[in-house]
Amino acid sequence: MTDENKPSKEQRILLIMRKVLAAVVKDTAPSGPGMRNVLSETTIEDVRQCFGLISARERELTEERGIDLDLRPHYVDEPKTTTVVSMDSLKKSINKGPSDKDPKH
Numbered sequence: 717m718t719d720e721n722k723p724s725k726e727q728r729i730l731l732i733m734r735k736v737l738a739a740v741v742k743d744t745a746p747s748g749p750g751m752r753n754v755l756s757e758t759t760i761e762d763v764r765q766c767f768g769l770i771s772a773r774e775r776e777l778t779e780e781r782g783i784d785l786d787l788r789p790h791y792v793d794e795p796k797t798t799t800v801v802s803m804d805s806l807k808k809s810i811n812k813g814p815s816d817k818d819p820k821h
Contacts, residue, residue: 734770
């Protein structure tokens with residue numbers, strides 16, 4: 717892994733904080749239906765806000781590194797927005813030179 721692909725110290729801290737916070741939520745979740753959560757509503761809302769802040773900062777750091785965040789899955793039946801051009805056809809057109817029909821050349 718190159719240094720530019722290596723997560724920064726801040727990114728590693730955010731990742732660990734996210735994991736620890738998720739583990740606390742999981743460990744304190746009610747174990748059955750009808751059971752009350754051990755965390756107060758205020759604490760639950762604070763945890764939600766922490767997750768939101770972590771996500772926002774991770775997004776900022778990723779954007780600063782120039783990584784595209786708008787990647788979406790592509791489905792088989794989805795219309796294609798790009799055209800594939802073979803390199804061989806490009807080489808042939810370059811080697812052929814200007815067309816006889818083109819009066820500019």
